[in-house]
Amino acid sequence: MxxxxxxxxxxxxxxxxxxxxxxxxxxxxxxxxxxxxxxxxxxxxxxxxxxxxxxxxxxxxxxxxxxxxxxxxxxxxxxxxxxxxxxxxxxxxxxxxxxxxxxxxxxxxxxxxxxxxxxxxxxxPHTLEEVWASIEAIGAATGRSAAAERLASSLRGRVGAVRSSVAGMGTPRCAILEWTDPAFSPGHWVPEMIETAGGLSVLGDAGEKSRRLSWDEVAGSRPDVVVVAPCGFGLAESARLASEVVAAGVLPPDVPVWAVDANASFARPGPRLADGVEALARILHPSLGSPDPAMARPARA
Incomplete structure (x- = not known):
């Protein structure tokens, strides 16, 4: 039995x-x-x-x-x-x-x-560290503490490595859109992901809930980069919505716009948030190389 x-x-x-x-x-x-x-x-x-x-x-x-x-x-x-x-x-x-x-x-x-x-x-969880701690809590509850601690440690190491790699590279202003119609700011751990990747979150604050925005607020945040990461959507759907936002003319002109796999690496508080931080670092700092095309693609270069 x-x-x-x-x-x-x-x-x-x-x-x-x-x-x-x-x-x-x-x-x-x-x-x-x-x-x-x-x-x-x-x-x-x-x-x-x-x-x-x-x-x-x-x-x-x-x-x-x-x-x-x-x-x-x-x-x-x-x-x-x-x-x-x-x-x-x-x-x-x-x-x-x-x-x-x-x-x-x-x-x-x-x-x-x-x-x-x-x-x-x-x-x-509201922060990256709280996400990693939730992995350890699930491990403790299932008798898998050692494996959970190894996973959480590796994720801490990966985001720490990203932080070190972007140190001194400048701080581009980044606007992540958690929804596009209407526009919503990023919430919880997502602004922290921007900061860890060497950017400045201009729409949302780390640890706080997302909120509804006007497009004037989005434009007024003066972003250097816009990332479309609609909660519940994969990369293909995000790319379609990003193209619609670009075509609507509601974003500042000539600002690069990227679409990302929000479901995999931004919206869900799990291990793949580390993938999202790594992709963001490459979006914000092109000298690091292009992000994985399975995770992010440009809607406007």
């Missing part, structure tokens, strides 16, 4: 962390968005879904989310029927963003309803 841990991950970043530290075989439940590694949704049961209709434009998504939040309605739902029978011993969730995953209160309600005594590990 299997007597190991049975983990339900309600965050794509947590799923990525669990597999990265060798706890993938313990994962029995994931969300519909858990796509790293790609096979996560085939080896574990999908236990949450979204109320967000498919095919909406960024402005329609913003309106839908705003209406749901104003009505006190959740964006994500925990499927109690799918959760039942998994005999989970650990549920990893978040209390960071109401529009990013199942609300932690719904998790507790569902576990109570199912009379499940699983431990609930809630992560709430």
């Amino acid at each position: 299997y007597d190991g841990r049975r983990v339900v991950s309600l965050l794509p970043s947590a799923t990525e962390i669990l597999f990265a530290i060798g706890a993938g075989d313990d994962v029995v439940g994931v969300t519909f968005e858990c796509d790293e590694p790609a096979h996560a949704r085939t080896v574990a049961r999908v236990v949450s879904n979204s109320a967000l209709p498919e095919g909406l434009s960024p402005s329609q998504i913003d309106a839908f989310v705003a209406a749901r939040m104003a009505a006190g309605e959740d964006i994500y739902h925990l499927d109690r029927a799918a959760l039942a029978g998994l005999d989970a011993t650990l549920v990893v969730t978040q209390d960071l963003c109401a529009v990013c995953a199942v609300d932690v209160s719904e998790v507790h309600d569902a576990l109570d309803f199912l009379q499940c005594k699983a431990q609930v590990l809630t992560t709430d």
Whole structure:
């Protein structure tokens, strides 16, 4: 009889962390968005879904989310029927963003309803160091402390190496757009990523939430570089939205505009944030060489 841990991950970043530290075989439940590694949704049961209709434009998504939040309605739902029978011993969730995953209160309600005594590990990182610490916390909760500590140490080393490599190279003004219609500033760890990569975040502050912006505010921030990193979008979709923003003429003329894989390396608090820092350093400091084309591409050089 299997007597190991049975983990339900309600965050794509947590799923990525669990597999990265060798706890993938313990994962029995994931969300519909858990796509790293790609096979996560085939080896574990999908236990949450979204109320967000498919095919909406960024402005329609913003309106839908705003209406749901104003009505006190959740964006994500925990499927109690799918959760039942998994005999989970650990549920990893978040209390960071109401529009990013199942609300932690719904998790507790569902576990109570199912009379499940699983431990609930809630992560709430706002900075890069808190992201690395969350990896260690997940490792401790799954009996993978050594692997988690090695991973967190390597990520600290990588971002530290980036910081050292850009020292003395100047501080270009960088505007990252976390959404494009309407425009939103970057939040939480993303401004810190800019600073670590040797830039100055001109729209958002490290550790703070993102906020809605006017295009006059974006232009008035006098960016040297604009990076389009819409939450929930991969590189292809980000590139399309960046091209639309350029075509709309709402950005300062002649400023380079880049699109990045926001899902992989900016929006999710997981190991690949280090990839994002490395890509940003090359975007902000071209003398370092071009960023990985699988992670970033120019919309306007």
